[in-house]
Amino acid sequence: MSAVGAMTDGAGPDVRHGRRILIIWAVANVIFVPIVIWVLGPHIPPYDASQQSTDQHNVNVVLSALATPVLLMIWVYFGYSITVFRQRGPEVVDGPPIEGDPRIQVTWLAATTVIVIALAVYGTVGLLPSSAAGAGGGQGPNPLSKPPNAASALQVQVIGQQWLWTFRWPGYGGVQTPYLVLPVNRWIAFHVTSLDVSHSFWAYELGVKADAIPGNDNVAFVRPTQLRSFQIRCAELCGLWHGHMNTTGQIVSQSAFDTWIAQARVRYQGVTQQLPPYSHVYYPAPDQRAG
């Protein structure tokens, strides 16, 4: 067993190490936090195609700006420690037997608790009925986060099945389309459900993700703000062609939407007559259960 090491570090007393670490950390923060917010920030998804994705983008930037100082603090501390307190050579020397300091422990606990509560409050605010940030996530049949006039939102039923998406429009005679076209600047209520296994409706640029689960009416809201296309993907493993269960949606002006849906009603008239009546959930016949 090695002898107790003599206190031979040339680095001086504790306070100087602490001060140096604090200074390095502060400098690193001054450099990197603005970079995260203003240089990296604009490139953080899901960008700004809808009110929801804009809000989620802002949340991501805020979280990144908060995470950066924490990351830097740990990195600076560890980097400093393993550089300055490193013992080279074959000789094994014991360090000073410093016991845990309850004051530091309590301070650390208090600091992390404050950060956690702040995060939780911030996240909860994003879920309040008045907020748009949480409205894009599937909320089940009784949504909490929703626009003030949710009843007047454009109702779109999203139906997942292996391995394609179809869309049903209860406000337009229950017509079912294989494409999704949405009007800009209007609240849209997605009612997501599935005919077979679980899928997840992910309209990436819109900031919408809602699991399509058989027997469940999963509601998500979005208000598109840009005329553009968006990707639709399946985000829940649903079997063989899960990775191919994607399509492209389009955001158009209200008048273009009206024209499109009118044409769709005519074109898919025959299909609509064959469909079961519009419902929040559908139960295919039991004998279709796969073997």
Place this chain on the structure above:
Amino acid sequence: MSTTESPPPTAITKAPRFREQLIGFHLLWGVVLAALGYFVCHWLGTKIGNHIKGQTATDQDDIAVLLGFLGATLGWLIGLGFFNYPLSRMMGRPASLIEGEEYGVWRYFRLCTDHKVVAVQYFVAVLFFFGVGGLNAMLIRGELTSDNATFIQAGNYLTLVSLHGTMMLMMMSAGVLGPLGNYLVPLMIGARRMAFPRVESLTLWLTVLAGFMLISAIFLGGFPTGWTGYAPLSVEARAGMDAYLFSFALIGISLCLVGLNIIATVMTMRAPGLYWNRIPVFVWGMVTTSVLAVLAAPVLFAALYMAALDRTVETTFFLASNGGSPFLWYNLFWFFGHPEVYILALPGFGIVLEILPVFARKPLWGYRVAVAGMFGVALLSFMVWQHHLFVSGINANLRPFYMFTTELISIPTGIIFLIGMGTLWRARIRFTVPMLFCLAFFFNFLIGGLSGVYLSDVPSNVTTHGSYFVMAHFHYTIMGGLVFATIGGFYYWLPKITGFKLNETLGKIHFWMMFIFFNLTFFPLFAAGLLGMPRRVSSYNPSLHGLNVFVSISAWCLGLSLLVFLANIVWTQLLLREPAGPNPWLSKSLEWQLPSPVPSYNFERIPVINSAPYSYGIPDAPPVADFGTPARLPGGPAITPEGGVL
């Protein structure tokens, strides 16, 4: 127990001849009887299945497959001799409490009640299955060099993904409790065995069987669900799904029993003087993990049982069309699944905090707080499971609660960082290979933890849920955290287990390759997820092609780094065999005060513990334990302070 007193430690009888061994109970007969059991019960199942088919018009042979697995398990356990002891006792015959030790090197291929042998068996098994899971990952990355399904057919790709996930989750949850837990817990608490040695061996052989049963899914058509086995898909999947259900159930039983065994051992078999506040922090890591395993695994078992019933006798627990609900599976699975995630974190905390003081040459900074942090993690992990379901359509009012509890977990995990930082403060840090892995643990786990904050925040979760962001997140916590810590632990404890040194230079090459390519593999995947790439796909947006090719190349280099590890083990442990000496790291921990490798029965005499093993740098610190003088009656059992058990 007193009637079946063990022979004294040195009196190992001569190993029987090979021919005599052939007729005993061991691995060979386990395999033969398992195969026999499978075919007999499969035939029986086909008969029953035919009858049920007549009633329900399904063409599945799930009953036959599941019954076959049940028969295989029974045959396996009979062949390995697990029923000998209870049957002997039931018939009033004398039965040996200690088994297998007289068989020399053959004891590694049979039921053996020496915890050190079981640990080595576990080590080999886990390493093998880890290799299988890793090869799956290499193939997955191969497929993902193209943005469309190319050289692996889509169904096989899903089977690969599912096998990789399930294999890794199953094996890594046993990956520390099994090898290191079984090896070190008795040594660290000054005991000669685990509380239930036969159960200990049972958990090992169940784990081995479960691993091979899971692999057998390949021959049953594979399964498409990933490790989560989401219900409506799992009910309609082909017979490979039965392999998933049965093997995961075996792992559930095994985990539960490992946990009970470790808790019982620590509670009842501590050496005199080893008060609760002197137990090494690694043992605390094992205890908290065991608590999680004992409480969570039964829920998994129940869920798997329901899924098996849905698949065989046409119940509808998880089928919405007939009154069931997929949400039942989600909740049951994640009620197990989230504690499971911490079953994959707490052992890492324990290993890292145990090794850090040795190479910082300082006492653990805040022992009690560290233990409290581990219990905090364990407790909170049962209250967060619905954060896996944020966008699934759970009651929207519940989301803030689960967001809050999820974020609360960062308080106890933050404590682990604080303890690490305090221990490094003004330390004398030596960059040995185990220490490098421990430091990398903090680097990786920090990134994993901070990315978890995005996932816990519901608005941010809308983008990241089910994407490669999640995938990168849990690889940072499980691979960057647990696997790095475990490999560090192996570098640290392997010289104690085998008695032979590992090569330091190869170890450092392994470390730097693994650290660099781990980060180059998984950090870009955060970006892939944020840019819209869902998990478990074989085709993706062509704009992400370059990123995926880069990740694939890094992943293969990461795989190569593990070959360096393997080469190091084979070369130094099997070929070079350079003795490591009893205490190469100059550790104060109890196990390092014993010879390497540790002799059978561990302690000549049960030691009396003087302090927690972290008294580095304390002048005049007493030795960690008083080993006393060997006291033994001539030819009789060793006398121990607690009355001479074993």
